[in-house]
Amino acid sequence: MFTPRKVADRYRDLISSIGFYPSLLSILFLVFAFLSISLEFNPHVIELKSSMQFMLLDTPDNARTLLSILIGSTISLTVFSFSMVMIVLNQASSALSPRVIPGLITRKSHQLVLGVYLGSIIYATVMLINIKTGQSVEGDIPSLGILFALLFGLICLALFVYFIHSISKAIQVDNVLNELFQNTLTEIKALYTRQDRQATPDIPDFEQWFTLCSDKAGYFKGVDTKKLCVILKQNEIQLFIAVKQGYFTVEGYPFLKCSKDLSAQEALKNQILNCFVFYIEEFISDHYRYGLTQISEIAVKAMSPGINDPGTAVKAIDMLSILIIERLGLEDINYSYSDSDDADPLLFIHETSLMELMHDNFTPIRHYAKSDAYVMANVLEAFKNIIFVANKKSNELATIYAYLNSIIIDIDTHTDNPFDRQEIADMINAIKKINPKIAQTALSHFEV
Known part of the structure; x- marks a missing residue:
């Protein structure tokens, strides 16, 4: 059927x-x-x-x-x-x-x-x-x-x-990277356009809502927002998607939160679940996070012994830093309405947080390139640029410094050459000058 x-x-x-x-x-x-x-x-x-x-x-x-x-x-x-x-x-x-x-x-x-x-x-x-x-x-x-x-x-x-x-x-890797970068940037700016068009609503306490479980196993890749909002409006309910796109759910996993208890309304539950999309491929048009992931994986691949192309890795790192900077102004919760007359959003979507983005995309790079002083120096350069732009956003800045500290610990552990350590120390000092107050408590001490 x-x-x-x-x-x-x-x-x-x-x-x-x-x-x-x-x-x-x-x-x-x-x-x-x-x-x-x-x-x-x-x-x-x-x-x-x-x-x-x-x-x-x-x-x-x-x-x-x-x-x-x-x-x-x-x-x-x-x-x-x-x-x-x-x-x-x-x-x-x-x-x-x-x-x-x-x-x-x-x-x-x-x-x-x-x-x-x-x-x-x-x-x-x-x-x-x-x-x-x-x-x-x-x-x-x-x-x-x-x-x-x-x-x-x-x-x-x-x-x-x-x-x-x-x-x-x-x-050609340059063309592939540039296309991924441009498509990802377009998707991020599209989210800005949608969020700027709508007044920021009051975010409910989702912990008090009722859970709705997945009826199949697979990678959650998206939702038919327009169709789902019509269903939600007809039944006067609100829905929160508690997992990020790309998350693998097993059958029975509670990945939704609903403002009403639907345990006795099996037909309505099926209508709602049929609006969600599960498949394997990762298309940037579904979510900008997939573009970041693909750029990050190209950087990791470039650092493999069989390819050994640190220049491509550095270029990918620079692109990641620009995309992270573009992401800084996005809210952690997206929301959708059925039409412009709705007073409150019907659908709340968990946006990938800044820490999740940094962890998912920079962790593989720092793991496979942690012994390469040239690449890690460029990672620090990328974070210096990110911190410079985020300096006026205290919450985001604290998050960035917290992740940066893990990078510095890896560099300190795997870099022994005095010349390389001096280059790294100079870069860390430049980062500390952007916001000395936060850097003093957030960053580990790095000795030359």
């Missing part, structure tokens, strides 16, 4: 598949091929063909030869292009992070190129099977359709050049 959640899951699997747009375009080309055949011998089309006779083939042998060449050549382009995609995905997984794969697979430009290839093959094949021996231009040769097949072949050649250029850029 297909429930709304299962339909939504199937739809998401479909549109995130590498074959979605190629399949769609193949169907469109097939329809266009049948339409071309059906209109080929319309009196108006015949009159049009008579005026452009110099562009049309005059014998069935020439038409059959041309279409055979087009089909064979386009199949070769398709095979090569699909092979290139697989190579790129394999290299991205091994050299960058497996989590960037969904973003590369769903890149629409590559799917559209492959779709045009497949559609051109289908179109030319339909034209080929409609050529019969002994026909001529005055007979039933679909000469106009063959002209379209030739044009599609030329378009495929142009797309092939674009595809080679695009696929060669897709694997």
Whole structure:
């Protein structure tokens, strides 16, 4: 039985598949091929063909030869292009992070190129099977359709050049990092836009609310906010999502808090739970935190012995610092209304806290790079920039200093060279000058 959640899951699997747009375009080309055949011998089309006779083939042998060449050549382009995609995905997984794969697979430009290839093959094949021996231009040769097949072949050649250029850029780490950074930054700014548009409401005491448990196991990735708010408004209830996005829940886990007890309303509970989305892939469009995670994992991968690319790690650290700075002004609780007339929010969403973001993204870096003085010095530089911006936000500043202290402890334990320790000490002193009062109590003493 297909429930709304299962339909939504199937739809998401479909549109995130590498074959979605190629399949769609193949169907469109097939329809266009049948339409071309059906209109080929319309009196108006015949009159049009008579005026452009110099562009049309005059014998069935020439038409059959041309279409055979087009089909064979386009199949070769398709095979090569699909092979290139697989190579790129394999290299991205091994050299960058497996989590960037969904973003590369769903890149629409590559799917559209492959779709045009497949559609051109289908179109030319339909034209080929409609050529019969002994026909001529005055007979039933679909000469106009063959002209379209030739044009599609030329378009495929142009797309092939674009595809080679695009696929060669897709694997470059700088381009991958920049795309992740820009997409993550866009999602953070979108949250600012939503929070600025609404007056900050009074946050209820969620501890007094009733728990609502998950009915399935999986990674919580999102919620259909609009649909859920309509349900909540109709039943005059409020809901709080107590776990952060990406959290793995088992069946029966209490991940929701409800303002009313729904234990006796099984149908309403199912309606609410069907609005929540569980799947494996991590798309930045679901939450900006996934972008931070992917950038962090690229930094960790760059520090592995097989790659040994500290420059990429430093660039990723700098991007993380900018994104953390952008995150500073966000509230820890997001909220949604059914419409602008609602006095109180219907849905409260647990936003990933600053400490959670720093722990999830900088802890792997400081663990795998703790013996690299160059990288750790840049981590301290990144936190100096974060602290400089957060200096007027005392709560956030105390949180940042608390996490920074754990980094300094790791550096102190794993850095022995006197020159490196002096560089680290200079950086720590620069950080302390930003807010000496908090730094004096929050940071451990670091001796050269």
